[in-house]
Amino acid sequence: MPNGSPPLPPGFRFHPTDEELILHYLCRRAASEPCPASVIAEVDIYKFNPWDLPDKAKSGDREWYFFSPRDRKYPNGVRPNRTAASGYWKATGTDKPITTGKGDENIGVKKALVFYTGKPPKGVKTNWIMHEYRLQGRNSNSVKRKEDSMRLDDWVLCRIYQKTSHHPPAAVHEEEADSPDKSFCFSELLLEEGDVSLFSRLLDTPTIAPTKRSRNISSREEASSASDTFVDSGSNRKQKPGNLYLGTYGHIYKPNSIQFDQVHTL
Template sequence: MERLSCFNTPDAPMELPPGFRFHPTDEELITHYLSPKVLDSRFSAEAIADVDLNKVEPWDLPWKAKMGEKEWYFFCLRDRKYPTGLRTNRATDAGYWKATGKDKEIYRARMLVGMKKTLVFYRGRAPRGEKTNWVMHEYRLEGKHSMQNLQKTAKNEWVICRVFKKISGGKKVHISGLMRRLCC
């Protein structure tokens, strides 16, 4: 059987079967990846990299990912805007991630397990930022396995982020297309 080789580190290829795609459902992201990460920060997944999203611009994220062609997944610690506050810092050097719409509840067997927040990247500073086509879905634990119920400090709040770039019609840009449309 042939194997597809993806590089998740400069010198260690990841062996995958032909046609392999990583497309977990919202519920799978919460229960199989985020929950274990919250319970043990040393947990790692073959397909999900750890990244500080406040230090990386969205157009650089595909190259920080372990895998992905049209969407990329990352574990990230939510950064607080103020040390004693609850507001999340979502700014980078070039812009900021702005929440849009209402958070979506994620259930497993009729039990609330997490929430999904949609964010869009804006270049510049609020309130005059310029909207881009970069989109992020941020997944966090909620319900009986939420951070409050796990007795963790608010500073140690892991989330999973799914990042992609939209083109007209709501479709996602393939990684090869990013070379042509690098950062706009």
Template sequence: MERGVTSVVRLPPGFRFHPTDEELVVQYLKRKVFSCPLPASIIPDVILARFDPWDLPGGCEEERYFFSLKEAKYPNGNRSNRAARSGYWKATGKDKAIKSPAAGVGQVVGMKKVLVFYRGKPPAGAKTDWVMHEYRLAEPGSRACLFPQRKNSTHSCAMPTGDWVLCRIFKKKRATDTDAEAEGDEAVANHKGMMRFIDFMGERDRDGRHHLPAAACASNSSCLTELSDGCSSSSSGGEESSSRKLPLG
């Protein structure tokens, strides 16, 4: 087993671990911070600075979840160390607030930060397809950080035990050429299914003007027909019709 990671509990075939943001914060991260029993011991502890995302335990084609202690970049600063073995994680966009109805209306229980992995050293690193969602608890003074004590409980859940975060790491999938061709073929098939062929030649009257077949106009409400002897039809009130029909011939 590599240094910096605890053992991973593998799920039986057919089982998948797909928790919501709220479940990750309330049921897993909060319990981890306060050293309370977890619903299942399937999220290992990892020192992310020792790994590149493709070297982390688990399958590279799946989402992977890890607990990690935040490491300060500078001794007297609040910025986190985002370095890894051969690159670094760079935050993108704004943090998203995670709310839980169980904690109260509009109560924020945690925050989610999105980061992208870059190879090399900042600021000249090369962007990759690896993405991390980093979850942290709400501010320490928030009610969401208070863990309720149960009567006759043998576990102490009163004080946080560390500045833990929960990380979801995955590789963003790109569309392959085969996928693009399949989507293109499907679009062409759908387009052909909607096409209707209309004989625009139709028949000519004595003046040499075209008439569209009645069936064609019945199947296409947007087709144009000619005016009646150069005059527009009028309503019973003497007002000119709002939709004029243009000659085709």
């Protein structure tokens, strides 16, 4: 921050809208008229890296504003030169028109750019962002230049800030999810004990919530031929002592062929 008295009283922050930046600051600076407050420094931002710019600003702790000139990339061209100290600014997205509060007049254009270190096309992207504001329909100057001048605009208004990165939550490792000390298989326990009736009752117990649909290893032909021999899961009543059982999801199982592979987490 430059030395001297602060441009704003303590407790005040400079957070203007896009419309305010155009009407009350950029338009006035382009016309060589005084601005409402001395809060925007005049700096050629393309001579510096973005992380060096906060020290040159007049105000701001998370975002910084500057009046900056723009030069041409090629003589007599209209493309701006985006090369900076150790990298370059690259435009992202499309230009956004800035309108008055009533929306009946375009007063400026807003462009978003990202800073890359190195040289294109192999530059390394950083988290430094710039919003560049320029006046609508004309260069931001009122002075005619020489034909061989590389100056494109006397003044544009730039808002510089550093984007905060958000780290994604740590992924759960597959081996942790499959850890044997956190889960076990009901089918292995019941088949080892040979208690198929207990297995059938567990299927119909409301306190046991299956984590995924059970796998019916019986063929459809076997299930279709067993309409008269099953266990009624709604009443826990055996219709007749047969060799097939009706599971929670309406599947019919043979006691000697039940293999229930779902895992219940304790």
